[in-house]
Amino acid sequence: MPEPTTAAPPTTVTITIDGKSMTVPPGTLLIEAAKQSGIDIPSFCYYPGLTLQGACRMCVVLIEKMPKLQTACTTVVANGMVVHTANDEVKNARKAMLEFLLTNHPLDCPVCDKGGECELQDAVFRYGAAETRFLEIKHHEEEKKFSNLVYYDRPRCILCYRCIRVCDEGMDVNAYGIGFRGAHSEIIPNHGDKLECEECGMCIDICPVGALTSGTYRYKTRPWELTYTGTICNHCGDGCKTTLSIRNNEIIRANNRDHSGFNGEFLCAKGRFGWDFVNSEQRVTSPRIRRDGKQEDSTWEEALGTTVARLNNIITRHGADSVAVIGSNRTTNEENYLLSRFTRTVLGTNNLDHHRTADFSSLVGALTNSHATDRYATMQGVATASSILLIGNNPTHQHPLLAYQIRQAVRQHRARLYVINGDEIKLRRQATLYVQVKPGGEADAVRALICNLGPAADLLAAGSTPISAVAEKLKTESNTIIIFGDEIRGEMVGELVRWGLTLPGRTRFIALGDYANSRGAADMGLLPGNLPGYSSITDREARAYFETVWGEKLPVKPGRDLRGIVSGIHAGDIKTLLVFGSNPIKTLKLDGNALSKLDFLLVADLFPTETGALADVFLPATSFAEKAGTVTNTCGQVQAVKRTMRKPGTRSDLEIIMALARQFGRKWPYNSPDDVLREMIAKVRGYSIALPTLLLGGAVATVPEGIPPALERVDLISTSGDSLFTSGTVSRYSKALNSVEEAKRPHDHIF
Amino acid sequence: MGDYENYLKGSPLEVKVITRRIGIPNSASIDVFLQNDGYKALAKALAMKPDEVINEVKNSGLRGRGGAGFNTGMKWSFVPKQSAKPKYVVCNADESEPGTCKDRPLIEFDPHQLIEGVAIAGYSIQSNQGYIYVRGEYRYLLDILDRALQEAYARGYLGKNILGTGFNFDIATHTGAGAYECGEETALLNSLEGLRGYPRVKPPFPAVVGLYGGPTVVNNVETLSNVPSILLNGADWYSKLGSAKNGGTRLFCLSGHINRPGVYELPMGFPLRRIIEEVGGGIPGGKKLKCVIPGGSSCPVLTPEEIDVPMDFDSLSKIGSMLGSGGVVIMDEDTCMVKAALRISRFYAHESCGWCIPCREGTSWLKTLLTRFHAGGGVAEDPDTALDVAFNILGKTLCPLGDAAALPVISILKKFRHEFEDHLKLGACPYERSAVTAS
Secondary structure (H helix, E strand, O other): OOOOOOOOOOOOEEEEEOOEEEEEOOOOEHHHHHHHOOOOOOOOOOOOOOOOOOOOOOOEEEEOOOOOOEEOOOOEOOOOOEEEOOOHHHHHHHHHHHHHHHHOOOOOOOOOOOOOOOHHHHHHHHHOOOOOOOOOOOOOOOOEEOOOOEEEOHHHOOOOOHHHHHHHHHOOOOOEEEEOOHHHOEEEEOOOOOOOOOOOOHHHHHOOOOOEEEOOOOOOOOHHHOEEEEEEOOOOOOOOEEEEEEEOOEEEEEEOOOOOOOOOOOOOHHHHHHHHHHHOOOOOOOOEEEEOOEEEEOOHHHHHHHHHHHHHHHHHHHOHHHEEEEOOOOOOHHHHHHHHHHHHHHHOOOOEEOOEOOOHHHHHHHHHHOOOOOOEOOHHHHHOOOEEEEEOOOHHHHOHHHHHHHHHHHHHHOOEEEEEEOOOOHHHHHOOEEEEEOOOOHHHHHHHHHHOOOOOOOOEOOOOOOHHHHHHHHHHOOOOEEEEOOOOOOHHHHHHHHHHOOOOOOOEEEEOOOOOOHHHHHHOOOEOOEEOOOEEOOOHHHHHHHHHHHOOOOOOOOOOOHHHHHHHHHHOOOOEEEEEOOOHHHHOOOOHHHHOOOOEEEEEEOOOOOOHHHOOEEEEEOOHHHOOEEEEOOOOEEEEEOOOOOOOOOEOHHHHHHHHHHHOOOOOOOOOHHHHHHHHHHHOOOOOOOHHHHHOOOOEEOOOOOOOOOOOOHHHEOOOOOOOOOEOEHHHHOHHHHHOHHHHOOOOOOO | OHHHHHOOOOOOOOOOOOOOOEOEOOOOOHHHHHHOOOOHHHHHHHHOOHHHHHHHHHHOOOEOOOOOOOEHHHHHHOOOOOOOOOOEEEEEEOOOOOOOOOHHHHHHHOHHHHHHHHHHHHHHOOOOEEEEEEOHHHHHHHHHHHHHHHHHHHOOOOEOOHHHOOOOEEEEEEEOOOOHHHHOHHHHHHHHOOOOOOOOOOOOOOOOOOHHHOOEEEEEHHHHHHHHHHHHHOHHHHHHHOEOOEOOEEEEEEEEOOOOOEEEEEEOOEEHHHHHHHHOOOOHHHOOEEEEEOOOOOOOOEOHHHOOOEEOHHHHHHOOOOOOOOEEEEEEOOOOHHHHHHHHHHHHHHHOOOOOHHHHHHHHHHHHHHHHHHHHHOOOOHHHHHHHHHHHHOOOOOOOHHHHHHHHHHHHHHHOHHHHHHHHHHOOOHHHHHHHHHO
């Protein structure tokens, strides 16, 4: 929360609305005061969080002692104000505004995308008149295609300017303006006749009518034919709540109109449009077994049977440590927890890793060492922070919600943002101070910041703000949130945390990892040396604890990390590799022969990826939309993923791991993801989360604590560097994301 | 210029205060200006305390000549003394009200009087920067103004340390791009800042949050042109020129069906009937008067029975109209009032900026309805619908443009309803009957 700066002003104002007396804080807008006491004042242009327009005149009310009707959206309450919101004069004015709006409106509600969820329709239904007196010819304009994802229909537009404002004030993109004048005014892109923007679709979402429509949704359905399920977006690590609209077992759109979740209504291009990989015809829906060098469709029974037989054979011949497992940073916590259990107990090895995109382990270790595990920041916390230090990463591309939250903090709470980056990232525009280092110089910059040293002469880009200026300013701030990308890893994390904790107030931290569940993968121990909950496999007590929980012995020998697994394959020590929801050929930039020495390769995935194409057994997995569970965002907040549809032929990773364990003769006590979650809540340190909050759609912050093994090689931590339009392998299968012009050169655009 | 100068030939009934230099050869040059009391008022003002200047203007009863008629000194006094942001004086030279052409000669023939007024206003609110925002169609005036500014700088009446008093003041000119709306003070400020000329939400008023967020006084050309005379001759002298609470003189622009159209400087409160009959020399061809717009097209029209009215802000307000910008438009008995309403509506529909719903949609509706009606396509409900539409605009728009569009139409529909009925009965315009039959 913003810190109070001056002496307390008068605390309340008493006003009367429709005979009801109420007290509200001074400075409250009349329209909000009315809302608080359950009195609805209609409006189109007024939108909480955006600047005031006074344009639609729907919210006019009668204020006693005022000469004419006043707009409730621009009027600040004053003591003793007596307001009437429903007398005849006000009602007639509202009706008149609606009559005006409908004069040139096409009234094509029967085919309009917005029909059934249109604010104009609702307002006319509630306040308007059924008959028209407008006998003239309506203005007509042809529909315009602003981009493959955004269409504009001028006749439907009521010119509330929400799109312009959300794009400018919310997104800092400013893609829209107004063209022409008077009744011929229309919304136009600011660059020629096409949008050049982040394609987030916020403009479509916020449009109260059917003026801005979505290239992927338009004319497809009626909203009342859809079923809606709230779940969590699978793309980046921010964990946006999204409501998937399903018809006939197919996702039709995604938005978050109910403002649930910490992202409110925010979704980026990937969240709003990039779910269509789920519907891709390239999804694999039948298990495949390699026969004579070629993958052929088979049955689940045969594929699983073959896998278990091959695994048994190899483990018997070469020992358990000839097996390695690579997990995913998109699969659910429950799946990751079971994969950790499966690898260590059923397979009997610690050769388990995943593509690590942030050094969560070092953050947990550092905070635990400093007795400061209450200092994990939340996504909501960022939006109301007073001071933010952002080191590395490019949140605009890699963490769109986080970037949005930072902008909110700066715009609405006057937060100071300090940026240290090797690139001219867009968020520098919001920065109070921006230190531009040479590419890759972030860690050195942090060292200079901490030691208060003059940095090496060649560290800063020409003309950059000195690092000492940031150090000095941060000493005057309090409650700073320090956010860092993969540039800060290993012991640098510890140094940064120790220094950060010496700053005034409650400094909090966020490490930025990619994809929906990078954090959960680390939390659940998809790491060679980590058990779930960040205890070390070499810690005898921790091992004993999980041996009790799981009822089996755990292997003592430290496992191989991702690089070690690859070199082990090369050396012939690793004979079998199991890959769940990952594409190491691509992420590790391996050549196709890197896996050729394997005796057996199992891949469970959605698509025939580069790695999947090499598999001896390929198991078609379900996507995030087809399974239940939980994921943990980059801040460590757990949220529930819900099943919204089914994809015949596929199975979730959880079902796959359970089936494999069963075939290995294990009788695990789980019948559903919920059973696994309950065990995690009970047994994994930091995960004793409130189930009701989770089930009601809330985000529950975890408090991980532990001393995991130190990071041995920094090159194990690397971001995928996704853009606004990419999301690792899956975005390749999104038609919508690939249809966007800006996606061709995403980093060339400064919107 | 030939014709135009005819309009400035004047009348013996005039009381020349701000037009007194018009007619002198080279009146726009600083030398002629200086020979005729030029910049004496500025020197006098700079010797006074800023508050004393404001009080002098306040006591003179000078009221805004742009149309709203707010006491000018009072407006200046609303500017906060202390301000973290710079304060500004903005001269509104976006003269666009149909029937109004008074600012044009003031700039063309006496630009230094205006510059002096702006500088005095700047001193009184302790601003160091003034702007003169000239309407796009007055581009040619820009050269005159810019030349005058150069002269004023060269002679030390603008710039640093003016007249050795330590007061610094700069003036820059800026043109609009041809939008009536930019005459509305907050839209003007947006336009001046390089934004689209949309009005701003008020409050805050420009006096507190104006140009670039700084406290800003926005005054009309004629208003500011009066300031030097007030300072030179005193508030008392000025206020006595006009009627009660309506200090000074005012420029009236006579146009329409009148024998001597032109711009005349008359004392505030001069009777409208005498303006038409004596100053303007009556109606051509001895025709009868049908209607008068007293102060620019946004004012409710007056019938011949209503013209025995003193032309000042309060008297016109009392009879339900406005003094406005001083544009007196006279219409004779052969004028079709439906067409007059249509012509006015067409202007406002064209000029509506489109920002708020009632003005954007309402003006356009009125225009199309009246076009159809006047062309003979009217239905019985139309007059009532038009009246209702106008009332639904009235008082509900963000800026006064909506009221400006609604008021004249309402007055015509109320006072000349019978002409609408005539159109309906005839199925065509009675005044254009011959034309209709011919076609």
